[in-house]
Amino acid sequence: MDIPEIKRRLARPATRFSVGGFRPTYAREESWLGRVSLYRPDEGLPVNKAGKTLHPYAQFYLPALPWVSPLLDGVKVLTLFVAWPFPRPEEDMGENWLIREYRDLDELVEKDLSAPDAFLKPFPLSASLVEEDYPLWDGGGVPREVEDAVLALEHAGTISCYYDLTTHCYEHKIGGYPSFCQSGIEPLDDYEFVFQISTDDKIQLNVVDNGSLMFWKHKTTGDWFLYYDFY
Template identity: 60%
Template sequence: MDIDTLKQRLGRPATRLVAGGFRPTEGVDESWLGRVYLFAPDEDLPLDAAGQPMLPIAQFHLPSLIPPTPSLDGVRVLTLFMSRRFPEPFEPMGDNWLIREYGEHDTLVRKALPVPDSPLKAFPVKPHPVERDCPLWDGGGVPLELEREVLARMRAGEIESYYDLTTHCYEHKFGGFPSFCQAGVEPQEGFEFVFQVSSDAKINLNVVDSGSLLFWRHPQSGEWAFYYDFY
């Protein structure tokens, strides 16, 4: 396997999401961090296990995010809510975090439902395609075959480090690979990594200590899995 092939096989396309820097349209095709304004007609803010409104973390218009996410075929809008206290890693969805999915034919209405004293600042996000997002060497995700190829090239002196071959997006993103801070921990087999929301001073989000909120989805069951870690 030559170096160019190895580089290509290590990476996946992703979409980096950058908050702010442009005037929002407030349209139904716009993605946001720190704000959700699209709901089904009968929906309100979800409540957490303590009966308090969850914080609106994100609203994503999926057709605008490149590349398409196969496990979300048919989903047009996705919204994310979370309790003020972060859920436990891999805690089931419902009591302290919630993702809502809306298809092409679902009716959505615009609602202004602010959460009192929310620490989050709302910004629209702009997608930036990433050609190759690669797994972290010590975070898991590098297939054994490719790991052996990388180690062989290091022993041969062709490269000094795995990171001579790869790039990784640590920011908000759809697709690619999760940005683990510690050694990677993934949900049970069959789940596919979908997106992450990372610590960001602009939206006033700090995941404990510069960590990221990581989300996987099972393409057959539609079940979501959530994990986070930090430095």
């Protein structure tokens, strides 16, 4: 397996998000971290059984993005809410974290809501295309046969290491590969990685110790899966 074939096997597109740097328009077509403004008329901030309000973490307006996972086809707006303290990794959605997907903008109304103890600083997002995102070498996602081919190139002196061939987007993103801090996990085969929100000083988010909140979606049921790790 040569270098072009290795890269072809691994490369995935992604949308990378950058925080702030411009004045927000507050239009519906704007994506945000730390702010959710679109709800159905009967919806508000979700509350768990302990009576704690989940924090608004993200609102993505998908039609405006350069690339979106096929698992989000038809979804116009995706919003994310997370409890503090964080849910357990791999905890089921619904109690301490929640994703809402909307396919019809006309059903949504704007509401200015915030959790009583919210700590994220709201910022609008700018989006850019990452044409080729690659998995981390020790983070999962490199098939065994590709790993063997990379090691053969190293032994032959063609490359010094895997990262001579690849780059990885660690920022907030939709698509690409998850940014594991430790050796990665792989949910069941029918799940596909969809997006992540990473530690970011500007929005005052630290995922335990410089980690990322990472989300997968089931290809047939549409169920969501959460995982995070840290240094």
